[in-house]
Each structure stands twice: as C-alpha cells, then as structure tokens.
Amino acid sequence: MAEEKSFKYVIVGGGVAAGYAAREFANQGLKPGELAIISKEAVAPYERPALSKGYLFPEGAARLPGFYVCVGSGGEKLLPEWYTEKGIELILSTEIIKADLAAKTLVSASGQVFKYQTLLIATGSSVIRLSDFGVQGADAKNIFYLREIEDADKLVEAIKAKKNGKAVVVGGGYIGLELSAALRINNLDVSMVYPEPWCMPRLFTAGIAAFYEGYYANKGIQIIKGTVAVGFSTNSDGEVTEVKLKDGRTLEADIVIVGVGGRPLISLFKGQVEEEKGGLKTDAFFKTSLPDVYAIGDVATFPMKIYNDVRRVEHVDHSRKSAEQAVKAIKAAEEGKSVPEYDYLPYFYSREFDLSWQFYGDNVGETVLFGDNDPKSPKPKFGTYWVKDGKVVGVFLEGGTPDENKAIAKLARAQPVVDSLDVLSKEGLSFASKI
Template identity: 70%
Template sequence: MAEKSFKYVILGGGVSAGYAAREFANQGVQPGELAIISRESVAPYERAALSKGYLFPEGASRQRLPSFHVCAGAGWEILLPEWYEEKGISLIMNTEIVEADVASKTLISAAGEAFKYNVLIIATGSTVLRLSDCGLRGANAKNIFYLRDIDEAEQISQAIDAKKTGKAVVIGGGYIAVEISASLSMNNLDVTMVFPEPWCMPRLFTAGIAAFYEGYYKNKGIKIIKGTVAIGFEAHPNGEVKNVLLADGRALEADIVAVGVGAMPTTTLFYWQLKEEVGGIKTDAFLRTNVPDVYAIGDVSSFHCKIYDDVRRVEHVDHARRSAEQAVKAIYASEQGTTIEEYDYLPFFYSKTFDLSWQFYGDNVGETVLFGDPDPKSPTHKFGQYWIDNGKVVGVFLESGTVEETEAIALVARVQPAALSMDEMAKQGIYFALGISGHSGVSITVKGLKKTHSGLPYSP
C-alpha cells in the first residue's frame, strides 16, 4: 500500500482549508511539509459564492473560477492552484479518505493510499441532508438538486439554462434556500418556496425581519408556501421531476427542484476517537481536540465562545476563515513554546440577494426592537433590529447598511452596552449604534475587534 508522509495535513478542501494554507504560508511553512487532502477536484474556493454569483444569469456578475478561489472573500490574494505549487504545498485532490486512525496518525483513502502526519487539521465541513435518505418517494428523480460543492452548483446552472422560464420549487426556508430562490428568480424562473416553519430563516430572523424578506420576495414574483412539507415527487417518463407532492395535498409542477433542508457536520471518520459536543468535534480556545496534534476548524468544530461563555458550533464562512487562522497560529505557537490569545469569536452572519444586503453580529436572544423602515416596498430597504438581554444590547441586525454603520453594529455586539427604553431604541435606531461607535462623538476602544484594510472584520 502506497504511503506518503507530511508534517502537516489538512483534511478537507473547503474555505477553512484555503485560509489555513494561507496562514501556514504566513508562518513560514517549508516546501513539502503541508498537504491538503480533498475529495473535490479544484483548489479551495469561497463556497458562499455558489448560492449567489455562481447561479446568477449572464451579465449579472456571474462568477466562475478562478475568480472566487480563497481568499477572494477577504479581499486578499486569490490562491490559485499555482500558488500552492509555488509554496510547496501538496494539493491531493479527488481523494476520499475512508479511514482515520488518530492513534497511529494515519489516513487511508478509498484507493488504499496511506497518509501519515505529525499534525492534523480536520476541515471536513458539512454534508447536506438529502430527501432520498429520508425515504421520500421519487426523491432520486432527475433535476432534484442540492448545493454543497461546485459540481452541484454547475449542475443547477446547466439545468437553469436548459429550463429557461420554467417552474422551480425550492424546498426549505433557511439560509441556502433563501439565496437559491433569489438566484433562480433572477434567471426568470417561476419560483415557489415550501417550508414548514411559520416564517423563513427562523433560527435567526424574528417574525418582523422575516415579514420584510417574504414581502420583498413576493414582490419579485416568488411564491411562498408555509406550514407544510414535501412528501414525495412524481417524474416524467424521461426521469425528470414533474411534480412536488406536499403534505397538505397539493402537487406543484416543477422543472427544477432545489433542496436546502440543512446539513450535518462531517465527523463520522472520528467517531469514538475524538470527543464531541453540541454536534461537533469538541475543541478548546486554540481549536485543539482532546487528542494531541489534532485540530478541528470550521463547521465540524465545537468551540468555547468566550464572549458568551458557552459552547457553540457555527456553520458560516466567517467562522471557517477565522478558526482556520487561529488553529495554524496555535500550532506554531505550540512548536515555538509561545502563546497566543484565545479564540474570541463574535458571531457574524451576512447575506446578499437581489439588491439587498444584511449583516448580523452577536447573539439573537432576549427581547427585540425593530427600527427603521421594514416595508418591503421601501425604496431604501433600510431597517434593523436590536436584541436586548438583561438590559444589554447583545445582537444587532441591519439591512442595507453603510460600511460605517456595519462597523458600528459590530462594535455594539462586542461591547454589549446598556440599552435604553424600547421606545427610545426604536426611535434612535442605527444612531444608537453610531453613537456607541464614536461616529456621533462617543468613542470606545475594544480589545480584540479585528479589522482589515476594508474597515470590517472581513469583507462580505
């Protein structure tokens, strides 16, 4: 059995892997020391582009590689395949690891190759939940799509081109489903969203926030069916999907079906070897697992969230980038006998659809107060919401904010200032955050609020 050895191995080829590779280069990794092992066929890329730019119609900022290889999402140098070669980093692509033994520090591929390592970074990301795994009748029909990698995005893109002006059904009301619905609508498909929850994106959105986006989507011609689920599919004789069957008895005609009903962290290789917590591989403030020289980053890592003093697992590109950098810095600090600051992550989520762009920082717990103009027909789309817990502002959402305003809400979520009365918070709106940030004469310096050349923690 063939065997290759590396000082460092990154298992997985997604966003985290690319940003980890960049930090390895910054730390002075030597040629031949680092390998990235990935089942994908291309170098790490910004996965967030798949539900947005990759599916855009021609002439509407459609994105294709190499434009969104990492680190395009942070506004840094794009790491093309040649970059890895120049740095002496081995890209081992189209390789699926089927066995991992952390005791012997060995990974085994489906082809029987053995990869030995001194230090392992697990960056395996998440795997989408598939309706076929739930036993739904007809779920293997053609033109039923999921979106996790670039190959799946390309399949959807080709189906869009083949089914122009056709009917699309999006199953799910979460992050990916909302973004895919917008992209399909931009391609002039007749789009219907179906989800069981009372409003879209309930893990983050309140009813007030969701009402804006649902109203805006309806104004774009997207139909929304809530409170029911798909229970099966009917297909044409050629195998392509024909109808989506709903639990409420309706049958929706469909030329394309996109499914976004969630994902699970890809941790099965390490069952019984690494400790897990809240659904992911348990790590400490330096992304270290319970086994020496094994780290976990991105979707698969459960980490101590210092600002809230609890354990979380975050599925978002921002955490993928930051945790990757933290782990690599921790690896080198350990080797050099030095220390680094603990991982101090401020939860951050964002999305862009149509001409909308929102950001959220902090924690969505406690009472809420909506401010601005949340009318879906508003010409500015400018509105937001504060979350107030135990008298402090702990989370802020803002649609269509400026760079200055986005910096301000990030700072508010970090410092958690005392809230005013609900009426006054609603009245002041974004000016409350601007005042805290110093743009209105108040200045607060916060240790650990990382900024880049763009002024933001990372450029969306």
C-alpha cells in the first residue's frame, strides 16, 4: 500500500474550476504543501472551451501551453511550474474511485489514500454516450466525443487521416454547432443531425435558430432535424462508414462526432451529501450539507439570488466564478469573517465561423426578435429580448461590440420594466443602450 498523503485542502477534479480555485487560494495566501489538486487528466488545468473551438483549426490551432487556466478570462496562464512555485501539489493521471466524506478520505484507482481537512468537489461532467442508450455499433472506430484534451487529439488525427471526407455530427447543441463549424473549416463535408425542431433548443428561440441554420446551410453544412442516430455500419477495420437514422435514411460517414449532453460526475458522493436537481446542493458559498465539503462548477446546485431560485449551471463562466467564491468563503470562515453571497447572472456565449453571440439573464416569457437576422447579410446583427411579468429578464445578441455586450449584461441584471413588446421591437438594441 502506498503511504497516505495528507493536505489541508484537496480539490478533486482538474478542470477550469480547479484551476481558478488554485489561483484564488494562492491570492489568499497559502503555505507550501497545504493544497493538492487530484485530476484524472494528464495535464494541468486548462480552458476547456478551447477544445471545441481553436484546437481543431487547420491553421494557427490552439495548443498547450497556450490555453492553460486562467488565460480564458484575461489572466496569466498557470503553467505546471506555477503550481510548484506556489507549493501546490498537482497530482495528475490519478482517478479517485472512492470517497469517504465522514472519514475525510479519498482513495485512487492505484490504492493511494489522500486525507483532507477541507474538500472542494470540482469533478465536472462526463459526456453522455450513445452506448448508454444501447445504440447499435456505437463503439465503432472514428466515433468521437469531446470532453478532454485526449479526445481532441484523437479527433485532430482523424481529421488529418480523413482529409476532405464526410463527417456527421450527432446533436444540435453547443458542441454540435461549434464542432460542425470547425469540421467545415477543415474542408470536411458536414451533416448535422438532431431530434429537436431547431438547434440549441434550450436557449434559442425558433427565430434565433433560423438564422444559424440558414448561415450553416450557406456554408455547405447539411442539417437534418427531427430524427436521431439509431445505428452505425463499419468496414473490415472496424471504422464507421454509415450512420443509420431513425427516419430510415443513412448517411455516409468517415468521422462521427457525438454531442448529446453531459451528466454531472457525482456518483462518488452518493448518499453522503444532499443532492438537488441532479447536482450537489450548496449554499451561496458553495458549501454542501457537510461543513468541510464544497462543490463548484457543473456539479453544484446553488441558490440563484437574482431569480430567487435554485439552479445548476453548466458553463465555463460559472465554473470560474463559483471556484473563486468558494475559496474566498473558505478563507474568510477561517478568520471568522464572511463574504457576500454569490449573486450570479447567467451568461452564455459562443463563436463559430465569423459569428459571435452572447446571452445574459433568463430565457423565460415572451420574446421579441430585433435587428438584421438574414443569414446572407454581410454583417448580421440581431438579438432577442425575453419579457416576463412586464420586465425584460433576458437578452441575446449576435454580432455585438464589447460595449453593446456590456449594455445587454447590465440590462439583464437590472430587469427594466417595458410598456409593451412593440416598444422593444421598435427600439431594438437601442433599448439596451439606454439602461
């Protein structure tokens, strides 16, 4: 048996939240040897969104060390040496398979035991696989999922090997849209398949989606809606050759990428800590039902003050901010002080081709579409307001300037009263600029 290691603070998980938490610990003052990060990945924490964007570009592709945290929010990159300098132990390629929260003990796959005084759970999400639904042939070669850098490396190899080949993207959410764009830029023949009536249905209205679907079609991407992949054919090498759809069609494929969502990785903690809405229940400081256990990023279900509601948010922005909040709260509590409650404004963004959108707030209530959403437009710029109980609660904007994006964030936080939907459609973006 390996000897047990003991730390004041342990972060389990090595993604965005872990990296931002480590930086906040260093800012707050840390003694060498107090903090360990235990990650099943082989590399230091990095900005995960790079994998579905810049990592796959044929030219000027993003590579490490270029996108280690905290470069994604304009901070300096934390290279592996940074952790050493700060006396933080970065324990990589180590998967925790057992957590005993009562005994404050974690055990790795190799039997190594780790003790902690305070635990931060930053395990993030795992991808949902087609084999989870028993889809035939889903274990064929060249069917890819994207979650970790290792996945991205395999995909980059496949794109090179199948030059100018056919790619099928299963799923019409974030990953589907970003990867379809990246594959098209690599000159593959791309089809996107999803069951919903339009893309990104959890956020986009039909009006917003119509623009992106039109834009993608103009880029030569074939969009197939209202059906799902039910099976795959393979060649003698075990590589995928066809995707069988529920509606009876088949699509030729050299590469298949599946982006059908994720699940928070919380099974280690089942029955030991309170859960809610698929995550670990926390307070406004990310403390769970156990006093020395905190949960940050995708796995936390927390009070969303602005809407007087409890939610779980899967997004890099919240991963960064929740990590900083938890560490500030932990350090303040040690000194008998407190920090303000987390007051998060939901924020999502994406970039594909020459497009760039941002969304702030809540997408509930009635909607108003404004601006130029013609997919053929040389510089499209349009948006949508969400109005509930006479107040503007959410706003989406494609093609905004930095100032305009700041204005829509301010508006979503302020939730101004609006007399009528007509006012919004007439004023368009200028309504936001007045706030």
